[in-house]
Amino acid sequence: MLAELKGINEECGIFGIWGHDKAAELTYYGLHALQHRGQEGAGVVVSDGDKLKVHKDVGLVNDVFKDADFNRLSGQAAIGHVRYGTQGEGGSDNVQPLLFRSQNGSMALAHNGNIMNAYKLRGELEAEGSIFQTTSDTEVLAHLIRKNGRETNELSISEALQQVVGAYAYVILKEDKMYVALDPRGIRPLSIGRLGSAYVVASETCAFDLIGATFEREVLPGELITISDEGMEFTRFALREQRKMCAMEYVYLSRPDSNLNHVNVHASRKRMGMELAKEAAVEADCVIGVPDSSISSAIGYAEETGLPYEMGIIKNRYVGRTFIQPSQELREQGVKMKLSPVRGIVEGQRIVLIDDSIVRGTTSKRIVRMLKEAGAKEVHVRIASPSIENPCYYGIDMSTREELIAANNSLEEICEIIGADSIAYLSADGLERAIVKDKTIHQGICNACFTGKYPVTEEGRATISYVKC
Numbered sequence: 427m428l429a430e431l432k433g434i435n436e437e438c439g440i441f442g443i444w445g446h447d448k449a450a451e452l453t454y455y456g457l458h459a460l461q462h463r464g465q466e467g468a469g470v471v472v473s474d475g476d477k478l479k480v481h482k483d484v485g486l487v488n489d490v491f492k493d494a495d496f497n498r499l500s501g502q503a504a505i506g507h508v509r510y511g512t513q514g515e516g517g518s519d520n521v522q523p524l525l526f527r528s529q530n531g532s533m534a535l536a537h538n539g540n541i542m543n544a545y546k547l548r549g550e551l552e553a554e555g556s557i558f559q560t561t562s563d564t565e566v567l568a569h570l571i572r573k574n575g576r577e578t579n580e581l582s583i584s585e586a587l588q589q590v591v592g593a594y595a596y597v598i599l600k601e602d603k604m605y606v607a608l609d610p611r612g613i614r615p616l617s618i619g620r621l622g623s624a625y626v627v628a629s630e631t632c633a634f635d636l637i638g639a640t641f642e643r644e645v646l647p648g649e650l651i652t653i654s655d656e657g658m659e660f661t662r663f664a665l666r667e668q669r670k671m672c673a674m675e676y677v678y679l680s681r682p683d684s685n686l687n688h689v690n691v692h693a694s695r696k697r698m699g700m701e702l703a704k705e706a707a708v709e710a711d712c713v714i715g716v717p718d719s720s721i722s723s724a725i726g727y728a729e730e731t732g733l734p735y736e737m738g739i740i741k742n743r744y745v746g747r748t749f750i751q752p753s754q755e756l757r758e759q760g761v762k763m764k765l766s767p768v769r770g771i772v773e774g775q776r777i778v779l780i781d782d783s784i785v786r787g788t789t790s791k792r793i794v795r796m797l798k799e800a801g802a803k804e805v806h807v808r809i810a811s812p813s814i815e816n817p818c819y820y821g822i823d824m825s826t827r828e829e830l831i832a833a834n835n836s837l838e839e840i841c842e843i844i845g846a847d848s849i850a851y852l853s854a855d856g857l858e859r860a861i862v863k864d865k866t867i868h869q870g871i872c873n874a875c876f877t878g879k880y881p882v883t884e885e886g887r888a889t890i891s892y893v894k895c
């Protein structure tokens with residue numbers, strides 16, 4: 427599972443609301459729903475129509491907002507962010523939303539994803555006199571928007587977005603407008619909802635459910651949406667390309683109750699397990715899944731094979747998510763504290779252990795050993811995704827092949843390293859079948875970390891002039 431990956435950098439969540447008297451409070455609840463996407467920091471920027479007000483800090487949402495004065499944060503529009511760093515160092519300076527003030531109006535930005543050419547753009551901007559206050563790639567867009575003293579509007583945002591390359595979802599707040607943008611391939615998730623007369627935007631639809639909002643539609647690739655008291659206006663800053671939603675959103679990153687590109691995450695994970703059973707069944711007594719993201723796949727595998735699904739591993743709910751702990755040492759300690767075998771279930775049994783992925787192999791090795799120490803007769807590892815053999819440049823910062831166990835070892839060697847009796851991965855075709863059920867509404871996935879086929883490169887991109895849709 428992804429808990430084991432050293433230095434993995436993704437997991438940001440964005441939320442925005444326009445036209446509600448309790449905008450700050452609802453953003454607080456929305457960020458709670460997205461807490462799984464980042465634990466390093468959280469923040470909100472609110473507009474009362476005249477000025478922008480900010481409250482943010484490092485830590486969990488509850489900790490950041492426990493002493494917040496929501497009377498001070500009054501206003502009918504707000505954007506929020508939970509952070510696990512994509513680019514840049516930790517610390518309060520990089521906690522989003524980032525707020526920029528100027529004589530002709532202020533602007534706040536919240537961002538999920540990764541800008542591939544941020545270093546190059548930053549160098550060019552600094553050479554022209556820009557002074558950066560953070561190490562976050564998010565700040566690059568702000569400087570591009572306001573370059574040469576331009577106002578923040580649809581045209582300046584569109585022209586700025588045409589210069590950035592990567593996978594990104596942005597929400598931008600001014601005193602009188604909110605802007606929402608998604609990269610031309612739609613690699614990162616972003617949806618629009620309604621709460622009465624208010625507009626809501628969020629990385630995942632589970633945030634809508636928590637506040638009682640209804641889903642309206644996905645933000646389209648290459649689309650820029652302007653939200654104001656006059657309603658929503660749709661523009662396009664880039665040619666709309668075939669959408670390639672990040673496969674790891676379905677495999678691990680998103681909550682099972684979220685819908686991404688019209689596909690429910692739990693249902694897709696269950697189908698991953700069913701496809702895995704068709705490809706790699708094994709004689710065994712029961713199926714167990716590694717909590718929590720592997721449970722859906724384990725249920726699907728058990729259903730397809732006819733084996734009983736058992737709760738053979740218990741998760742300690744009071745230990746933080748090891749995947750997004752800020753250091754490898756803390757992640758490894760967290761695994762020991764977080765998962766416990768159920769001896770009465772696993773003792774003497776031939777077990778099929780379902781996990782969502784293997785990156786470095788350290789966590790898988792500990793889990794297999796833990797089960798065998800609890801008396802498991804055999805442990806057959808089945809992974810509900812293909813082997814990760816390539817770096818990701820779109821927000822999950824698996825930056826080197828040296829970190830990836832599957833890139834440097836054969837299947838037999840991996841099996842020996844983690845101490846399993848057998849191991850098998852879901853094929854790339856099986857993963858796509860599980861996720862893409864209807865190609866008329868779901869055009870495909872980004873599976874570059876599995877296949878090495880990258881949908882976006884710094885050189886290969888198409889842009890057009892700012893147009894009204």
